[in-house]
Amino acid sequence: MAKSRASMTGALALLAVAALLCAPAAAELARLENPAKNDGSLSLLVVGDWGRKGTYNQSRVADQMGRIGEKLSIDFVISTGDNFYKNGLTGVDDQAFEQSFTDIYTAKSLQKPWYLVLGNHDYRGDVLAQLSPVLRKIDSRFICMRSFIVNAEIVDFFFIDTTPFQLKYWTHPKESHYDWRGVAPREKYIDLDEAMRKSSAMWKIAVGHHTMRSVSDHGDTKELLQLLLPVLQANGVDFYINGHDHCLEHISSRDSPIQYFTSGGGSKAWRGVFQPNQDNLEFFYDGQGFMSLQLDQNEAEFIFYDVNGNILYQYSRTSLRKTSHLQPSSYVTDE
Numbered sequence: 001m002a003k004s005r006a007s008m009t010g011a012l013a014l015l016a017v018a019a020l021l022c023a024p025a026a027a028e029l030a031r032l033e034n035p036a037k038n039d040g041s042l043s044l045l046v047v048g049d050w051g052r053k054g055t056y057n058q059s060r061v062a063d064q065m066g067r068i069g070e071k072l073s074i075d076f077v078i079s080t081g082d083n084f085y086k087n088g089l090t091g092v093d094d095q096a097f098e099q100s101f102t103d104i105y106t107a108k109s110l111q112k113p114w115y116l117v118l119g120n121h122d123y124r125g126d127v128l129a130q131l132s133p134v135l136r137k138i139d140s141r142f143i144c145m146r147s148f149i150v151n152a153e154i155v156d157f158f159f160i161d162t163t164p165f166q167l168k169y170w171t172h173p174k175e176s177h178y179d180w181r182g183v184a185p186r187e188k189y190i191d192l193d194e195a196m197r198k199s200s201a202m203w204k205i206a207v208g209h210h211t212m213r214s215v216s217d218h219g220d221t222k223e224l225l226q227l228l229l230p231v232l233q234a235n236g237v238d239f240y241i242n243g244h245d246h247c248l249e250h251i252s253s254r255d256s257p258i259q260y261f262t263s264g265g266g267s268k269a270w271r272g273v274f275q276p277n278q279d280n281l282e283f284f285y286d287g288q289g290f291m292s293l294q295l296d297q298n299e300a301e302f303i304f305y306d307v308n309g310n311i312l313y314q315y316s317r318t319s320l321r322k323t324s325h326l327q328p329s330s331y332v333t334d335e
Helices: 001-020 058-073 096-100 127-131 133-138 194-199 222-227 229-235
Strands: 032-035 041-048 078-080 114-115 143-144 147-151 153-157 204-209 240-242 248-252 259-263 280-285 287-294 299-306 313-319
Touching: 041 058, 041 259, 058 287, 114 133, 127 133, 127 280, 153 194, 194 229, 248 287, 248 299, 248 313, 259 287, 259 313, 280 299, 280 313
Parallel strands: 032 147, 041 078, 078 114, 114 143, 153 204, 204 240, 240 259
Antiparallel strands: 041 287, 147 153, 248 259, 248 280, 287 299, 299 313
16 A cells, blocks of 8 residues: 555656646746857856865866956856755855855956856755845846846857756655745746747757766766757757766767767866766766857857866867858747
């Protein structure tokens, strides 16, 4: 009887998550504008899994980010989540916000907008605190939402809240508590397909916390492969950028042009795990560091840096879209 009840509970939980992820959109995604440079190009940094009050080389990574940020004249910074360890923030007055963010990323070049997604560790604290405008009053750089779009003229960045996708956080949280306020009831979760279909940007880039493809500790995330990857493929997304695994890696897909980049080396790293998957591993570094991305209408260039600012790996790709479509991004709305 107990086994039957447990099976039924698991089945109901699975149906509930399916309803969450497949339900019609309850509202439009927030859309922010971040102008490109005068020549139409864009430069930014990507870092993830960093919030440890400067420890585990977080401060050293931040210092090199400041140096590279100045060299590239960056327009903004992307965080791939797990912004505050170990259990997010306790509230808007949690000093960890300043100790792990404001007091660490002090370089002049990093005083630009930071667009952040939530990670699973952020969900273990007060999620509404990280989403609160109160934090932006403390530090105006901090722009954190669940799922949203940043348009930078030649590119649309789709920031995706990936934690609710993963079933184990709902059904087997173990000793952890996850703050599902604003997500539950789950049927209100936003459908991303419609937002992506409306985009006519030259580049389309998805950003989430969880790995879609990875050879490190967490490996591939099956829920994202089943529920999110088909949406990315159907809408011509060029790159998926994530954190979660505390490493730097580039994986190319066997069955689509999508490229996968992990930038989760913002602090604690060196897990010593390597488990190849079925896709093509282009680069893997099991240590601290960060990534830069430079874009124009024709080319995207990714560079990984280590904790000393050394270049570890460089990759560039020309746009797969026809040159006749070269124009600033528009966003089609239903009449």
